[in-house]
Amino acid sequence: MEILLAIMIAALTGCGVYLILRLRTFPVVLGLTLLSYAVNLFLFSMGRLLENAPAVIGASELHADPLPQALVLTAIVIGFAMTAFLMALALRAWGEFGSDHIDGRTDELDPEQRP
Amino acid sequence: MMAHMIILPVLLPLFAGLLILLEWRQRIWLRRLISLAATAALLPLAGYLWLQAAGGEIGVYHLGDWAPPFGIVLVLDQLAALMLLVTALLALPVCLQACRGEDKNGANFQALFQFQLLGINGAFLTGDLFNLFVFFEVLLIASYALLMHGQGAERARAGVHYVVLNLTGSSLFLFGLGLIYAATGTLNMADVTRVLMEGRLVSPLLLQIGGALLLLVFALKAALLPFCFWLPGAYAAASAPVAALFAIMTKVGLYAIWRLWPLLFGHEASPLNSLVTPWLWPLALLTLAFAALGVLSATRLATLAAWLVLMSVGSLMAVLTLATEQAWAAGLYYLVHSTLAAAALFLLVGLISAQRGLLADQLKAGNDLPPSLAVLFLILAVVLVGLPPLSGFIGKMMLLQATPDAIFWILLLLASLLSLIAFSRAGSTVFWRQQKDAFAERMAVADLIPLLLLLLCTLVMVLLAGPLAEAARGIAVQLLDSQGYVDAVLGSGRALP
Numbered sequence: 001m002e003i004l005l006a007i008m009i010a011a012l013t014g015c016g017v018y019l020i021l022r023l024r025t026f027p028v029v030l031g032l033t034l035l036s037y038a039v040n041l042f043l044f045s046m047g048r049l050l051e052n053a054p055a056v057i058g059a060s061e062l063h064a065d066p067l068p069q070a071l072v073l074t075a076i077v078i079g080f081a082m083t084a085f086l087m088a089l090a091l092r093a094w095g096e097f098g099s100d101h102i103d104g105r106t107d108e109l110d111p112e113q114r115p
Numbered sequence: 116m117m118a119h120m121i122i123l124p125v126l127l128p129l130f131a132g133l134l135i136l137l138e139w140r141q142r143i144w145l146r147r148l149i150s151l152a153a154t155a156a157l158l159p160l161a162g163y164l165w166l167q168a169a170g171g172e173i174g175v176y177h178l179g180d181w182a183p184p185f186g187i188v189l190v191l192d193q194l195a196a197l198m199l200l201v202t203a204l205l206a207l208p209v210c211l212q213a214c215r216g217e218d219k220n221g222a223n224f225q226a227l228f229q230f231q232l233l234g235i236n237g238a239f240l241t242g243d244l245f246n247l248f249v250f251f252e253v254l255l256i257a258s259y260a261l262l263m264h265g266q267g268a269e270r271a272r273a274g275v276h277y278v279v280l281n282l283t284g285s286s287l288f289l290f291g292l293g294l295i296y297a298a299t300g301t302l303n304m305a306d307v308t309r310v311l312m313e314g315r316l317v318s319p320l321l322l323q324i325g326g327a328l329l330l331l332v333f334a335l336k337a338a339l340l341p342f343c344f345w346l347p348g349a350y351a352a353a354s355a356p357v358a359a360l361f362a363i364m365t366k367v368g369l370y371a372i373w374r375l376w377p378l379l380f381g382h383e384a385s386p387l388n389s390l391v392t393p394w395l396w397p398l399a400l401l402t403l404a405f406a407a408l409g410v411l412s413a414t415r416l417a418t419l420a421a422w423l424v425l426m427s428v429g430s431l432m433a434v435l436t437l438a439t440e441q442a443w444a445a446g447l448y449y450l451v452h453s454t455l456a457a458a459a460l461f462l463l464v465g466l467i468s469a470q471r472g473l474l475a476d477q478l479k480a481g482n483d484l485p486p487s488l489a490v491l492f493l494i495l496a497v498v499l500v501g502l503p504p505l506s507g508f509i510g511k512m513m514l515l516q517a518t519p520d521a522i523f524w525i526l527l528l529l530a531s532l533l534s535l536i537a538f539s540r541a542g543s544t545v546f547w548r549q550q551k552d553a554f555a556e557r558m559a560v561a562d563l564i565p566l567l568l569l570l571l572c573t574l575v576m577v578l579l580a581g582p583l584a585e586a587a588r589g590i591a592v593q594l595l596d597s598q599g600y601v602d603a604v605l606g607s608g609r610a611l612p
Contacts, residue, residue: 020283025275032282039289046293068296071245075289078252082282085259089271089278092263093442096271105271 005045012038025090025100032086036079043072120167121191123160123174124199124236127153132229141222147214150225154203157232161196162478168196169586170450171593173603175242181603183242184306190242190604193590194447198239198370201451204572205363205458206232208565212462213356215562220265220354227264231257232362238367239287242604244295244302244329247371248288251336255281258364261357273352280335280345288332294325305604308378308597311385319386326379326387331346331373336368338428339395340402347409350421353457354512355465358417359458365428366454373435373443377597381438395436404428407530408539416464416476419541420457423499426530427453433523434514441593445513448584452510454497459569463491467545478541480548485558489546491566496538498573502532506576513584 012034019031047065056068090100097104131153135146167174174191177183204264210228218224234254243248259281263274296302298321299310310316335342346365350358371379380387406426415417434446468475470484494505501507511531515524576583593599 015287020279028279032279032286035283035286039286039293042290043293046297048297067302068293071292071296074245074249078249078285082252082256082285085256086278086282089263089274091257093271093275096268102275104268104275 001049001051005041005049009038009041009045013040025093025102028102029083029086029090033079033083035102036075036083040072040075040079043068043075118174118176120160120164121174121189121240124157124164125189125233125240127156127160128229130234132226132233135226135229136223143219146225147218147410151210151214152227153229154206154232156198156248156277157203157236158207161199164191165196165200166189168193168360169589171589173593173600175604184303187246187561188242188303188604191239191240192247192600192603193586193593194370194374195239197364197447197451197590199236201366201454202232202235202239202363205360205454205569208462208568209356209359209458211568212359212465212565215565217265217354217356217465224261224264227257227260228360232356233257235363235367239370242304244292244304244307248285248292251288251367252285254364254367255285261360262353264357265354267352270352271277273349276345277349279440284332284335287328291325291328293333294321294328298322298325303604304375304378305601307383308601309605311379311382312598312601314384316386323386323390326385327391329375330372330380330387330391331418333368333371334398337365337372337432338368338402339432340398340405340429343402343405343428345419346425347413347418350424350461351415351417355461355468358420358464359461362424362454362458365424366450369428369431369435369450372432373594376435376438377595378600382597392436395432399429399432399436401429402432403526403530405429406541407526408534410530410534412538413541414478415547416467416478417461417542419537420460420464423460423534424453424457426534427457430511430514430527430530434517437518438592438595439585440588440595442517443594444584444587445510445517447587447590448576448580449510449514451583452498452506452573453574455569455576456495459566459573460495460499462566462569462595463495464565465490466558467492469562470558478544480544481605483549484546487563488558489542490497491563491570492542494570496542498570500535500538502535504577506573506580509577509580 016031016038019027019034022028025045047068050062050064052066053062054060055064055069057063093104094100099106128348131149134149138145165232168191176189180188213224213228231254234250234257237250238247238254241250259274259278262277292302298316298318301307301310316322338346350361353361379385380391382388403426406422406429409422409425410419413422430451431446434442464476467488471481474481491493498505498507501511511527
């Protein structure tokens, strides 16, 4: 399970970083979303991976660390709000520049792509 | 009751911001009244907390009465109290300036302003790493909206860059927190230090990576060299009151490094000590040199001010890495001075561009300007360049005295010379080279009041330089005593069953 989780986090992070480095705002938004998913999974694993262990003391022999779960919840909420804000911002930037280039350039677009 | 005063700097802006949002009929005078009252109330509150902390005792507030390290704690030591005081001193003039008309360009300026204060005050007070992340996010999301406040493609472009960079930074922050939790099993700042001191570290390697990531994020907020390219664009694009408020934003990043330096980054038992410390000194000097060149390259007054902010970051980071009592005392004095002076310059730039129509703050010949603005520009130039007799001179002299390093001396003095050149060029272009056919707008005296308030603060810093330097020394002594911090925060917690 450790290997599976590690590969998943690595893939999400890699894709996220690749997309953030793109020149259009939409891939950048997607990249940040992927990166925040990777972070959330990563936070889960920081309290060690256990199977069949509820986050309640005394309910079974082993118990999982409940703190990372609380942290992930906070991180998810914040990440969600930030993504929503970034979407709104990307739309506004598109309206201002007439282009979804991250620097607001219009000269690199195909003629039919221009609004 | 008095024990609860510690949380008031967080609650006051929160409730003021909510009240402003509840005021649904968009009565601008009512919103301004609430915002001004809350901002003004922060000042005596911060003063009271400073008096509480000045005795040397560390105040600890257990949220929900959960004992640390399990609950979140707010910690009021002298550094936190000083930062709260600076924020309050800065916020009132900025709020006054915004009420002169800037807040009408968008619906929710005043509410966002309060939420920004909430995030800044919270970040200064918290003693928990994850809570620090949450307050960083609060202050960042408010700053995103404030930066974009008003319209314009320039702001949208700077805003996209600023938001994307900081969101990436937030992800890295979380990665770092996860690693630190995995390595130490705690996120309470004092408890992390206790784990280090008792040698209960699970994995030094994880802590090294986590700590380095954290430092990287703080360096991004503080705008240290490889991560500083966003700053001139963003600060120059923001409206004048927002840019003035942002003068404290880079200091929040610096504060976080400063707070964690004796606890984590520079602690002698920390595996980060050898990994990170050697990098910061050269990076700080490079930031200083880079900013000095940037000041010369500025084509707008606001960009010039932004580069000056960067210059202060470089010099502050340099003395921070020295970690001696004298260096930190000098750094703290300089931090207060540079925050207030940079904010004053941003406000002045706003006033100048309001007079020049389409030219705004570009360094080109324009219309006649009132002599009062020219005089203020001269005074601010003296303050920021560091010429005697104003606070910049005292601040820079303290920095030099505390730093026995020839390269730092040369760079700081050279940077001051270059900023003097940039200021004289900017001043002579804007104020002396005028076109006769252009007319100035009328300026109300009331426009100058916020700026004069900030200047008064720097003047007080000169008159009371002796006692203030003494107080800064006290703060530095308390900061360097990491054992005292750990005892104060964790010792007050009840014993575990």
